[in-house]
Amino acid sequence: MSSLSDVANAKVQRAVSPRAQGTGLEARGIHAWFGKHHALADVSLDFAPGTVTALIGPSGCGKSTFIRTLNRMHEFIPSAAMAGEVLLDGKDVYAPGVDVTKIRLQIGMVFQKPNPFPSMTIGENVLSGLKLAQLKVENKDDLLEECLERAGLWKEVKDRLGAHGGSLSGGQQQRLCIARSLAVKPQVLLMDEPCSALDPGSTLRIEETIRQLSETMTIVIVTHNMQQAARVSDYTAFFLSDNGPGEMIEVAPTAEIFSRPKDKRTEDYVTGRFG
Amino acid sequence: MNEVKPTSPWKPSAKDKLRELVTFFGSMVASFTLVAVTELKGKLAYFVSFVFIYAAISAIYSFRRYGKATAKDSAVKVFIACGALLTIIPIASILQTIISKGYKGIRPNLFLSDMSMATPTDPLTNGGLLHAIVGTIIMIGGALILSVPIGILTALYLTEIKGRFTQPIRFLVQAMSGVPSIVAGLFILSAVVYPITKSSSGFMGSLALSILMIPTVARTSEEVLGLIPQDLREAGTALGGTQWRTVAMIVLPAAKSGLMTAVILGIARIAGETAPLLLLTGGGDRLNFNPFDDPMGSLPFYIWKSFLAGSEEAVTRAWAGLLVLVVVILILFVSARILSTRKVAR
Amino acid sequence: MTKAPAPREITTQPRRSDRIFRRIVTGGGLSSLGILGLITLFLGYRGYEIIASEGLSFITSSDWTVSYDENGNVTDSQFGLAAMLIGTILSAIVAVVVAVPVSVAMALYLNFYSPHALKKYLIAVIDMMAAFPSILFGIWGFLVLMPSAEYWGKLLNKYLGFIPIFEVNPYIFTRSPFIAGMVLAIMIIPIITSVSREVFSQTPLDRIQAAYALGATRWSMIKAVVIPYGKSGVIGGAMLGLGRAMGETVAVYTVLNIVFQINFKILLGAGGNVASLIILRFGEANLFEIKALMAAGLVLFGLTLVINAFAAVIVRRTGSSGR
Numbered sequence: 025m026s027s028l029s030d031v032a033n034a035k036v037q038r039a040v041s042p043r044a045q046g047t048g049l050e051a052r053g054i055h056a057w058f059g060k061h062h063a064l065a066d067v068s069l070d071f072a073p074g075t076v077t078a079l080i081g082p083s084g085c086g087k088s089t090f091i092r093t094l095n096r097m098h099e100f101i102p103s104a105a106m107a108g109e110v111l112l113d114g115k116d117v118y119a120p121g122v123d124v125t126k127i128r129l130q131i132g133m134v135f136q137k138p139n140p141f142p143s144m145t146i147g148e149n150v151l152s153g154l155k156l157a158q159l160k161v162e163n164k165d166d167l168l169e170e171c172l173e174r175a176g177l178w179k180e181v182k183d184r185l186g187a188h189g190g191s192l193s194g195g196q197q198q199r200l201c202i203a204r205s206l207a208v209k210p211q212v213l214l215m216d217e218p219c220s221a222l223d224p225g226s227t228l229r230i231e232e233t234i235r236q237l238s239e240t241m242t243i244v245i246v247t248h249n250m251q252q253a254a255r256v257s258d259y260t261a262f263f264l265s266d267n268g269p270g271e272m273i274e275v276a277p278t279a280e281i282f283s284r285p286k287d288k289r290t291e292d293y294v295t296g297r298f299g
Numbered sequence: 300m301n302e303v304k305p306t307s308p309w310k311p312s313a314k315d316k317l318r319e320l321v322t323f324f325g326s327m328v329a330s331f332t333l334v335a336v337t338e339l340k341g342k343l344a345y346f347v348s349f350v351f352i353y354a355a356i357s358a359i360y361s362f363r364r365y366g367k368a369t370a371k372d373s374a375v376k377v378f379i380a381c382g383a384l385l386t387i388i389p390i391a392s393i394l395q396t397i398i399s400k401g402y403k404g405i406r407p408n409l410f411l412s413d414m415s416m417a418t419p420t421d422p423l424t425n426g427g428l429l430h431a432i433v434g435t436i437i438m439i440g441g442a443l444i445l446s447v448p449i450g451i452l453t454a455l456y457l458t459e460i461k462g463r464f465t466q467p468i469r470f471l472v473q474a475m476s477g478v479p480s481i482v483a484g485l486f487i488l489s490a491v492v493y494p495i496t497k498s499s500s501g502f503m504g505s506l507a508l509s510i511l512m513i514p515t516v517a518r519t520s521e522e523v524l525g526l527i528p529q530d531l532r533e534a535g536t537a538l539g540g541t542q543w544r545t546v547a548m549i550v551l552p553a554a555k556s557g558l559m560t561a562v563i564l565g566i567a568r569i570a571g572e573t574a575p576l577l578l579l580t581g582g583g584d585r586l587n588f589n590p591f592d593d594p595m596g597s598l599p600f601y602i603w604k605s606f607l608a609g610s611e612e613a614v615t616r617a618w619a620g621l622l623v624l625v626v627v628i629l630i631l632f633v634s635a636r637i638l639s640t641r642k643v644a645r
Numbered sequence: 646m647t648k649a650p651a652p653r654e655i656t657t658q659p660r661r662s663d664r665i666f667r668r669i670v671t672g673g674g675l676s677s678l679g680i681l682g683l684i685t686l687f688l689g690y691r692g693y694e695i696i697a698s699e700g701l702s703f704i705t706s707s708d709w710t711v712s713y714d715e716n717g718n719v720t721d722s723q724f725g726l727a728a729m730l731i732g733t734i735l736s737a738i739v740a741v742v743v744a745v746p747v748s749v750a751m752a753l754y755l756n757f758y759s760p761h762a763l764k765k766y767l768i769a770v771i772d773m774m775a776a777f778p779s780i781l782f783g784i785w786g787f788l789v790l791m792p793s794a795e796y797w798g799k800l801l802n803k804y805l806g807f808i809p810i811f812e813v814n815p816y817i818f819t820r821s822p823f824i825a826g827m828v829l830a831i832m833i834i835p836i837i838t839s840v841s842r843e844v845f846s847q848t849p850l851d852r853i854q855a856a857y858a859l860g861a862t863r864w865s866m867i868k869a870v871v872i873p874y875g876k877s878g879v880i881g882g883a884m885l886g887l888g889r890a891m892g893e894t895v896a897v898y899t900v901l902n903i904v905f906q907i908n909f910k911i912l913l914g915a916g917g918n919v920a921s922l923i924i925l926r927f928g929e930a931n932l933f934e935i936k937a938l939m940a941a942g943l944v945l946f947g948l949t950l951v952i953n954a955f956a957a958v959i960v961r962r963t964g965s966s967g968r
Contacts, residue, residue: 053303055303055305057305065303066303095858096309097854097857097858099307099309100854100857102761104307105305105306105307106305106306106307106308107303107304107305107306108303118308118309119308120308120312121364123364123365123366123369124309125365125368125369125860125861125862126365126860127860128857128858128859128860128861129859129860132858132859133854133855133858135851135854135855135858136851137851139849139851139852139855141852141855141856141869141870141873142852142873142874143873143874152856152859152869153859153860153861155865155869156856156859156860156861156862156865156866156869157368157859157860157861157862157865158367158368158371158865201855204855204859205858205859208859208860341796342793343793343796343797343800368862368865369862371862371864371865372862372863372864372865375864376758376863376864378750379750379753379754379758380754380758381750382746382747382749382750382751382754383750383751383754383755383758383759383767385747385750385751386747386748386751386771386774386834386838387767387770389774389790389831389834390770390773390774392785392789392790393777393781393782393785393789396785396788396789397781397785448673449673449676451673452669452670452672452673452674452676453673453674453676453677455670455673455674456670456671456673456674456675457674459670460667460670460671460674462671462674464671464674464675467678468674468675468677468678470954470957471677471678471681472677473953473957474681474950474953474954474957475677475680475681476953477885477888477889477892477949477950477952477953477956478681478684478892478946478949478950479891479892479893479894479920479945479946479949480779480892480894481892481894481920481923481924481942481945482684482688482892482942482945482946482949483684485688485923485938485939485942486683486684486687486688486942488935488939489687489688489690489691489939490683490687493691510680513676513677513680514677517677541659541660541662541663541666542659542663542666542667543662543663543665543666544662546666564776567776568776570778571776571777571778571779571780571781572778572779573778573779573780573894573895574779574894574895574920574924577895577924577927578923578924578927599778599780602780602784603780603895606784606899617784618784621778621780621781621784624778624781625777625778625781628776628777628778629773631776632772632773632776636769
């Protein structure tokens with residue numbers, strides 16, 4: 025399927041952005057369990073600063089589980105267990121004594137369904153992370169504008185920052201959620217199928233936002249939409265579960281994955297012969 | 300692939316647990332010392348100083364390790380846990396009192412004789428509460444006969460008919476569950492006893508109790524019937540069943556154990572009801588099997604009477620009666636729990 | 646262009662058995678309406694004479710006296726519920742003020758703090774407490790709680806006595822509205838806890854996770870997401886508890902000293918309670934005074950009905966929309 029590789033190749037090729045903070049995120053031998061069910065086996069993956077990495081694969085292959093281990097959201101499921109290490113700036117986020125709330129400040133997350141806090145206005149939503157984590161900022165208005173600008177929402181909402189978040193359209197709400205994640209200045213942003221609940225127009229707007237954000241931060245995006253992976257990502261990792269736990273089959277620069285995948289299973293998947 | 304063992308690094312380690320335990324007992328010791336050296340006294344002082352010391356220690360530890368936000372979080376955690384403890388303390392105290400005071404009165408003749416030949420000051424070897432147990436059973440039986448059909452019909456209306464009265468009726472059932480028991484008693488008094496029977500009897504008690512029981516049965520049954528998948532009803536109708544036959548042969552049997560739970564919870568609700576019985580049943584001391592004539596005793600009435608009589612023997616009888624009553628309610632309650640774990644039969 | 650055909654009207658003619666079935670079920674369903682209506686009707690019918698002759702003073706005055714001549718005929722009577730109503734409301738408010746923080750703490754603990762294994766048992770224990778008979782709370786309250794509660798009352802009076810409602814004069818603390826309120830608080834904790842637990846547990850998971858993903862601590866998550874979502878549910882639960890506390894009879898009767906005098910000092914050993922009044926006077930009342938008690942029952946019924954209706958509306962609104 026040449027169109028996907030064309031899309032991937034047509035992107036402006038660029039070096040790793042020097043403006044990105046930190047030294048990136050590394051996952052080392054991640055396993056995940058839900059009770060007895062072994063959901064994910066031995067995934068090692070590096071996310072260089074300033075890159076966008078797309079995780080693709082059929083449903084139930086452990087992509088979402090994987091990104092939830094990265095910012096320690098995995099442990100909210102009572103029976104969950106894991107193995108391996110997640111290194112942020114070289115330090116294991118699962119090490120004993122690590123302040124988990126700080127980890128989640130540094131590794132932000134955007135969810136599948138837009139979920140602005142309903143009791144707050146648009147402005148309050150964006151700044152809610154500061155309140156939640158009790159951070160101090162000198163100039164809240166500047167930060168508010170900056171975050172909304174980066175999320176590509178400023179022009180649309182600048183005149184109604186006092187309105188409730190629920191009054192926005194779905195796509196706007198999702199960009200509001202992105203802006204909300206940006207306000208606490210994370211190094212890494214995880215996105216769990218951020219566009220699956222949105223229409224194509226909104227999806228394109230979010231993708232633009234992702235491209236712009238990637239200049240300053242590391243982004244990991246789970247997506248079912250291969251077009252989207254091809255459009256936005258620098259690297260793509262293919263996950264698959266073959267009756268056993270989910271595994272990462274292959275990771276490579278996006279153009280390569282879509283034009284000359286090394287693994288037969290990847291090829292089957294990206295060419296649509298399976299899944 | 301080499302074998303990897305699952306781990307949960309977010310769970311507290313042995314060291315964390317030990318530290319938690321040390322903090323807990325440390326705060327306890329500190330609160331004891333504080334009460335000993337200062338002028339504070341009493342259980343309240345122990346509890347309050349313990350809570351604040353515990354919260355302070357946890358907060359300081361978290362602050363030094365993680366910072367302000369986490370410090371606040373740990374302090375709040377202590378307060379919330381202690382608030383939760385506050386609800387457990389009365390329950391524990393009630394159970395402890397009832398067992399320690401009640402067991403003295405429990406003896407065989409309690410279950411073999413009534414109070415017709417005994418006075419409140421008689422030793423415990425005289426008299427018993429057989430009449431009260433029998434009366435309670437008969438009255439609950441009467442209430443069951445009246446309220447279970449009405450309660451389940453109400454639930455069926457809400458889940459199967461879904462007519463235009465659904466919202467108002469759901470609302471009224473809710474309102475009815477808040478009717479004070481004394482009002483139910485007064486109502487039967489004014490509507491049945493004065494104009495018709497002109498005397499108190501066990502059945503009057505049953506009438507008042509069923510008013511209190513209907514809402515419990517109706518609401519629990521509604522919940523249970525709502526859990527029956529719509530597919531089942533559609534399947535029944537698609538097979539050519541009328542609505543009546545679908546409900547009778549598919550829906551109700553599927554909800555059987557859940558409906559049992561509803562009935563048991565209803566019984567637990569009324570078993571200890573006292574106020575209406577004081578107005579309506581006359582509370583006789585003699586064994587009486589006829590609910591329609593003559594005063595009838597019951598456990599709550601017996602407890603009430605003995606407690607007010609005030610003599611040492613009578614109060615012991617009251618506690619023994621309470622122990623019997625609570626054990627009965629607990630048995631009902633546990634069986635409801637067991638049944639409700641399988642609300643919908645497969 | 647042809648005109649689109651008009652939609653056909655579909656009618657179903659249910660079988661006779663179904664028509665009967667539906668009629669019976671509807672009849673059963675309407676019984677709650679019937680019962681509530683009959684309660685109003687009969688209590689109103691019996692109490693009408695008293696309410697008509699006393700007029701508004703039935704709820705504004707606080708005299709309750711009946712005198713008879715030697716033949717047992719009523720010569721003079723005054724029936725006023727004011728002291729009883731105020732006492733009822735006062736102890737119920739004490740109960741709610743004490744019970745709400747404790748119940749909310751318990752509900753939060755159950756949903757967000759308690760270890761998984763413990764949660765199940767705690768819920769069972771709380772539900773069990775709801776099934777305890779009220780006479781048990783009354784006797785336990787009288788023998789076990791009252792001595793402690795009296796001491797707490799004295800402390801309150803010592804440190805907050807400058808606030809009028811905490812004044813005590815004469816210096817009597819036994820059987821005060823405060824103590825009745827404490828017993829009622831323990832009785833309504835299970836109700837408020839279970840309503841609050843339910844609404845808290847309905848907080849959308851994605852919002853909770855969004856807060857955590859922003860680096861929220863557990864408490865800041867609760868403050869930002871759970872409390873705003875569950876607030877009105879807790880208020881509804883508190884009102885349900887208030888209604889229950891107002892209608893409670895025997896538990897209050899055992900721990901409250903009933904005095905026919907309006908008293909706002911909650912620590913003073915003199916209070917009023919409509920339900921307890923009915924039990925207190927019923928034994929020795931003649932048919933005439935019983936009419937007055939019926940009227941008192943009607944007032945109590947109306948009061949609890951209004952509060953319960955409010956509570957039901959509030960709880961339902963949270964449950965269904967929650968914004």
